[in-house]
Amino acid sequence: MTAGRSRARCVARAALLGAFVCATAACGSSKSAESTEPNEPMSTWEEPASYSYTLTSSTQVLAGTFRVKVRNGKAAEVVGLDEDSRRQAQDLPGDVPTIGELLKTLNRARSEDADTAEADYAADGHPLRISLDWDKNSIDDEALYTISSYEPTPG
Known part of the structure; x- marks a missing residue:
């Protein structure tokens, strides 16, 4: 029974760690959100000669x-x-x-x-x-x- 509990705790910790890593990665990827500020549309202006x-x-x-x-x-x-x-x-x-x-x-x-x-x-x-x-x-x-x-x- 001890081995079963230990394995269950290990799986639970791994799942918790995986969720933490995913959440951290999502927070760290906000750079693309920062680059789309309201004044950031790509210009449709065409450079004249x-x-x-x-x-x-x-x-x-x-x-x-x-x-x-x-x-x-x-x-x-x-x-x-x-x-x-x-x-x-x-x-x-x-x-x-x-x-x-x-x-x-x-x-x-x-x-x-x-x-x-x-x-x-x-x-x-x-x-x-x-x-x-x-x-x-x-x-x-x-x-x-x-x-x-x-x-x-x-x-």
């Missing part, structure tokens, strides 16, 4: 405010509007992204389960603000992009 916009960026690589002219889907002219951005626009003009490239980065962050991958959109669907943090426990991987003065231009 030509437009201009102002980008304010605070990242480890790209910091400052830039006036960007996009032609044929590529950043054709980049003007720094402050001391840091003037230097970067001169030294690294190819590092200033188009809005389409920013959206690709946002989508990649979402697909790779970044801790933060959020955007706010204008009425026409183009992003106004993109906030990224790949790993909340890492330093210097955060990025904040603010998009203003967006104007489509004739090709």
Whole structure:
């Protein structure tokens, strides 16, 4: 009779442990719920071939405010509007992204389960603000992009 009770207790403990593990796993998987905030719909905006916009960026690589002219889907002219951005626009003009490239980065962050991958959109669907943090426990991987003065231009 002792062996029967011991086995029953072992099975009960295993079932309880299994339920605990399942519950813990369910709690830990809330990251996908976090990435679907109310302001998180995928943008239906289609990037035009030509437009201009102002980008304010605070990242480890790209910091400052830039006036960007996009032609044929590529950043054709980049003007720094402050001391840091003037230097970067001169030294690294190819590092200033188009809005389409920013959206690709946002989508990649979402697909790779970044801790933060959020955007706010204008009425026409183009992003106004993109906030990224790949790993909340890492330093210097955060990025904040603010998009203003967006104007489509004739090709």
